[in-house]
Amino acid sequence: MAILLDGNRTAEKIELNMKTQIEAFEETTGIKPGLAGIVVGDNPASASYVRRKRRRATAIGMFFEQLKLPESTSMAEIKERIDALNRDERVHGILVQLPLPDHLDPHDVIDLIAIEKDVDGLTTLNQGLLYRGKPCLMPCTPKGILRLLDEYDITTEGKNVVVVGRSELVGRPLATVLAGRSRNATVTVVHTRTREVRQITKLADIVAIAAGKAHMLDASHFKQDVVIVDAGMNSIPSDKTKSGKRLVGDVDFESASKVASHITPVPGGVGPMTVCMLLENTFEAARLACGEP
Amino acid sequence: MAILLDGNRTAEKIELNMKTQIEAFEETTGIKPGLAGIVVGDNPASASYVRRKRRRATAIGMFFEQLKLPESTSMAEIKERIDALNRDERVHGILVQLPLPDHLDPHDVIDLIAIEKDVDGLTTLNQGLLYRGKPCLMPCTPKGILRLLDEYDITTEGKNVVVVGRSELVGRPLATVLAGRSRNATVTVVHTRTREVRQITKLADIVAIAAGKAHMLDASHFKQDVVIVDAGMNSIPSDKTKSGKRLVGDVDFESASKVASHITPVPGGVGPMTVCMLLENTFEAARLACGEP
Numbered sequence: 001m002a003i004l005l006d007g008n009r010t011a012e013k014i015e016l017n018m019k020t021q022i023e024a025f026e027e028t029t030g031i032k033p034g035l036a037g038i039v040v041g042d043n044p045a046s047a048s049y050v051r052r053k054r055r056r057a058t059a060i061g062m063f064f065e066q067l068k069l070p071e072s073t074s075m076a077e078i079k080e081r082i083d084a085l086n087r088d089e090r091v092h093g094i095l096v097q098l099p100l101p102d103h104l105d106p107h108d109v110i111d112l113i114a115i116e117k118d119v120d121g122l123t124t125l126n127q128g129l130l131y132r133g134k135p136c137l138m139p140c141t142p143k144g145i146l147r148l149l150d151e152y153d154i155t156t157e158g159k160n161v162v163v164v165g166r167s168e169l170v171g172r173p174l175a176t177v178l179a180g181r182s183r184n185a186t187v188t189v190v191h192t193r194t195r196e197v198r199q200i201t202k203l204a205d206i207v208a209i210a211a212g213k214a215h216m217l218d219a220s221h222f223k224q225d226v227v228i229v230d231a232g233m234n235s236i237p238s239d240k241t242k243s244g245k246r247l248v249g250d251v252d253f254e255s256a257s258k259v260a261s262h263i264t265p266v267p268g269g270v271g272p273m274t275v276c277m278l279l280e281n282t283f284e285a286a287r288l289a290c291g292e293p
Numbered sequence: 294m295a296i297l298l299d300g301n302r303t304a305e306k307i308e309l310n311m312k313t314q315i316e317a318f319e320e321t322t323g324i325k326p327g328l329a330g331i332v333v334g335d336n337p338a339s340a341s342y343v344r345r346k347r348r349r350a351t352a353i354g355m356f357f358e359q360l361k362l363p364e365s366t367s368m369a370e371i372k373e374r375i376d377a378l379n380r381d382e383r384v385h386g387i388l389v390q391l392p393l394p395d396h397l398d399p400h401d402v403i404d405l406i407a408i409e410k411d412v413d414g415l416t417t418l419n420q421g422l423l424y425r426g427k428p429c430l431m432p433c434t435p436k437g438i439l440r441l442l443d444e445y446d447i448t449t450e451g452k453n454v455v456v457v458g459r460s461e462l463v464g465r466p467l468a469t470v471l472a473g474r475s476r477n478a479t480v481t482v483v484h485t486r487t488r489e490v491r492q493i494t495k496l497a498d499i500v501a502i503a504a505g506k507a508h509m510l511d512a513s514h515f516k517q518d519v520v521i522v523d524a525g526m527n528s529i530p531s532d533k534t535k536s537g538k539r540l541v542g543d544v545d546f547e548s549a550s551k552v553a554s555h556i557t558p559v560p561g562g563v564g565p566m567t568v569c570m571l572l573e574n575t576f577e578a579a580r581l582a583c584g585e586p
Binding site for chain 2 (some may be wrong): 107123124125126127128129130131132134157158160166168172175176179180184186187188189190191193194195199200203
């Protein structure tokens, strides 16, 4: 039976450790790391995500400011607010909760964030640095996946890694970093246009998937002792829960966990690592802002 | 016997066609597309590369300005010169010939170029756009490789493509664009840390290599009817030439051409396409500068 890559426990450990570091940092510098979250409109899911980020940020001693802007906010108004946050010394990280209302282009909005406060790692310039293999604030989900592998001493050096999905938030940055000189994996990116997925995943030592398709892969796609990281999060019907739904990943956990050496549960695998890395990026931005490495 | 992917003939055809378009463009707009090439120091190879670019640019009706700066040029001085070129209306493209003297960081210098004049596609912001799949000036060698495939009606859609090498100039941007939504290939990047290269290349429908290692791959690495694009350019000893040397690619052409359906010669394959795409990027920058699509 596979070892579980436990994101809940790992994130908790990292955040507990960060809490101590933040106390020490505040004591020596007088600075509290600060994160600002912008929500535009009344999407209940967005509100809930930002609440969770606020709760975990404040729990480890960060300052958190939420900006709730009306659905009708114009590009000029949002620019004014982000410019103010870029200048605000209490704020070291700025996140724009997606999705935005249709009249706002998410990339135009994100590119307003000063690169040193871009803790989601999504400005074009930050992505250019990532792509070039330069120091930068890395997007939180791929960073969380790499950290989870590190915590379980799973190296990617020289390994065949298959990344399923090529999204801007997960698959693309993950594949890019894995193929670079810091990780040295031999990476194949599989996506909706790939023929013969199984032929490719069968060769993989590690498979990371963020395809958004419940149970896309099962045991038949993997070789024995593969490491599986599942960033999928899909709601499917269930007669065993009160809500009539349950959350599953992109991998059929039940069958895949019989061939894998290590596998992430869903939920409780990649998910908790994402917010944890957002907090880590914010602390990193705060340290850089006051000249610490 | 494989069909040759003839870069000389293809580049000549594209440049002839561009010459006609540039004449028409100049007639309607009064603007001559202009390219500025900066050489720092006395590297004879750099001087020769820039001469070749000048010759081919002027042959199709472009304006070409060469800046020859002394080896001792400081960062402040080069910034002043690039700022002036950024403002110069006669110049639509700026290239910095590499390598630069050791005291100048090539990326710091390249990032001085205005993004709309970055015809080598190497500024961090331009690379961020490329990585994000957005319109941008694409680096010349990968653009030339894709164009060569297009000219021979070789589609990459759904194909297994192996890119050997992960350099900033060739492998990385090529793999990134191929894996994106415009090309939809299933891409694997192979590099110096890859184990079992043959196992991976054997599955490829198309192999593109820029590894800088003479005869790294031979017939035994490929499946029947593979398409081979060889961006390597290595000088090896030869008793058949006056100079005692000859140029070869990263692939053993003699054996590989017996299994391939299509293959680039070296020289005369990818090489001529690179300068051709530099000229195309310059013309594109000129058209964009005066509001044409």
